[in-house]
Amino acid sequence: MFAKSSKINEFRLWGLLLTLFGMGLMILGTAGIVFWGGSTGRVFAAVFMVIGMVSMLASVAIYFWAGMLSTSAVILMCPECGRQTKILGKTDRCMYCKTKMTLDPKQATDLDEDELASISSTPPNA
Structure with a gap:
């Protein structure tokens, strides 16, 4: 909107x-x-x-x-403003500073290739 x-x-x-x-x-x-x-x-x-x-x-x-x-929303800390915010679904924005956040590491944009490789090599139940 x-x-x-x-x-x-x-x-x-x-x-x-x-x-x-x-x-x-x-x-x-x-x-x-x-x-x-x-x-x-x-x-x-x-x-x-x-x-x-x-x-x-x-x-x-x-x-x-x-x-x-x-x-039922997941509560987590925003990496930008440091406040607790709620996230619906896999991706959402911070309620305060509008920073894009995700729970899916494959959709994160600021991860290094080494971090992505370590995340993808770990089993999902670990």
Whole structure:
């Protein structure tokens, strides 16, 4: 979207955007009563209130999903900023300094060839 960030923060961003969108729609619907009044304004308000409520419920679901993902995420120390961060999947970014991190040594870019050879020669259960 804008600048890359961690996956958990991306989910939270979409939840926040849906919350703001839903609130904006509900306010816009209420403005229909002020401008048109009567039954037309009430129908306009009801439609926008329902759409806004659906958006708000979707944001609650996204926040809940991000929270559940956050509880099972791997916690590790960022090599750049030294803070604890959570990583989802094999690759992710630091939640604070946006440094790319990976749990897979084959995808790491700053390892020497000797380090890669020693990693690939060790058995996976060691």
